[in-house]
Amino acid sequence: MEQIPILKLGNILLVSIQVEMHDQLALQLQDDLTIKLAKSQARGVLIDISALEIVDSFIGRSLAHIAGIARVMDATTVLVGMRPAVAITLVELGMTLTGIRTALNVEKGMELLRASMDEAEDFPSMS
Amino acid sequence: MEQIPILKLGNILLVSIQVEMHDQLALQLQDDLTIKLAKSQARGVLIDISALEIVDSFIGRSLAHIAGIARVMDATTVLVGMRPAVAITLVELGMTLTGIRTALNVEKGMELLRASMDEAEDFPSMS
Numbered sequence: 087m088e089q090i091p092i093l094k095l096g097n098i099l100l101v102s103i104q105v106e107m108h109d110q111l112a113l114q115l116q117d118d119l120t121i122k123l124a125k126s127q128a129r130g131v132l133i134d135i136s137a138l139e140i141v142d143s144f145i146g147r148s149l150a151h152i153a154g155i156a157r158v159m160d161a162t163t164v165l166v167g168m169r170p171a172v173a174i175t176l177v178e179l180g181m182t183l184t185g186i187r188t189a190l191n192v193e194k195g196m197e198l199l200r201a202s203m204d205e206a207e208d209f210p211s212m213s
Numbered sequence: 214m215e216q217i218p219i220l221k222l223g224n225i226l227l228v229s230i231q232v233e234m235h236d237q238l239a240l241q242l243q244d245d246l247t248i249k250l251a252k253s254q255a256r257g258v259l260i261d262i263s264a265l266e267i268v269d270s271f272i273g274r275s276l277a278h279i280a281g282i283a284r285v286m287d288a289t290t291v292l293v294g295m296r297p298a299v300a301i302t303l304v305e306l307g308m309t310l311t312g313i314r315t316a317l318n319v320e321k322g323m324e325l326l327r328a329s330m331d332e333a334e335d336f337p338s339m340s
Contacts, residue, residue, distance in 0.1 A: 091229060091264045091294070093319040095222070100319075102218060102229045137218045167218070192220040192227075 090115050092122050098130040098199055099123065099161075100192070104137040112148035119152060123159045129206075130199035131156045134192055136167030146181040153186045162202050164188065166195035217242050219249050225257040225326055226250065226288075227319070231264040239275035246279060250286045256333075257326035258283045261319055263294030273308040280313045289329050291315065293322035 088111060093100040099122055101115070119131065133149065135141065153163035166189045168176075176183065187202075189195035215238060220227040226249055228242070246258065260276065262268065280290035293316045295303075303310065314329075316322035 089264065091231065091261065093227075093229065093261060093263075095319060095323065100220075100227075102220065102231070104218065104229070104231045134218065134220060136220075137216065167220075192222060196222065 089118070092118055094122070094126050094128065097126075097128050097203070098132055098196065099126065099128045100132045100134070102134040102137070106140075107145045107148060109144075112145070112151075116148075116152055116155060120155055120159070123156060123161055129161050129203050131161050131163040132192060132195045132199065133163065133165050134167045134195075135165065135172070136169070136191075138172065139169065141168075141172045141176060143179050143181060146176060146179070146183060150183060150186060157185070162187065162199055164195040164198050166190065166192050216245070219245055221249070221253050221255065224253075224255050224330070225259055225323065226253065226255045227259045227261070229261040229264070233267075234272045234275060236271075239272070239278075243275075243279055243282060247282055247286070250283060250288055256288050256330050258288050258290040259319060259322045259326065260290065260292050261294045261322075262292065262299070263296070263318075265299065266296065268295075268299045268303060270306050270308060273303060273306070273310060277310060277313060284312070289314065289326055291322040291325050293317065293319050 088105065090101060090103060090111065099119065149165060156163045164187045165183065168188065187198060189198050215232065217228060217230060217238065226246065228246070276292060283290045291314045292310065295315065314325060316325050
């Protein structure tokens with residue numbers, strides 16, 4: 087079965103989406119990521135969509151879902167590698183990807199995640 | 214056009230292969246990687262094939278080619294995420310991937326690359 091691999095890099099999970107995200111694949115990715123987040127105790131999720139030429143409202147919603155799941159599992163999601171044409175289309179579709187942070191490329195995304203993790207450590211939770 | 218993304222992580226280039234590598238795509242990846250190696254001055258290439266269920270002799274040869282190109286451009290290639298079934302098939306095909314270093318997953322591959330870079334720094338070239 088087709089499956090999007092999730093790569094673990096320290097406490098960050100890297101997902102590079104290269105294939106058209108149909109219904110089943112998006113659900114599978116949600117499941118896989120949830121399991122991997124719990125198992126690896128990762129604090130950040132980096133989703134690279136530089137290979138995608140088209141991001142429709144379904145994919146946009148799926149990404150927002152994934153970010154929502156990650157958030158309740160105490161992980162920050164950063165979306166990287168969005169093509170200019172994709173950005174234009176998303177805004178035209180009225181999708182502003184609220185709740186998802188973005189960065190230009192994987193390297194900048196990593197920096198953003200590390201910075202947000204450091205911040206979280208500076209202000210520990212009351213637990 | 215279909216294209217395998219190459220992600221830059223510090224001085225390491227990460228390639229996650231998720232689609233069947235046909236002729237044209239393998240050549241494209243070689244070209245892209247050569248250009249990116251020259252531009253980014255990366256010292257390591259990490260190729261993740263955890264999404265591949267089948268690795269035939271053509272893909273094996275392509276990977277060996279890429280590792281060869283990286284080597285003459287002063288970068289080490291590490292292949293990670295090979296499935297057990299793929300490993301069995303490769304050996305049955307008589308392909309031992311000479312010249313390519315392997316690791317179980319991306320994290321271990323990164324460690325291997327970093328270790329080999331540190332080694333290279335300990336013994337600088339005569340230039």
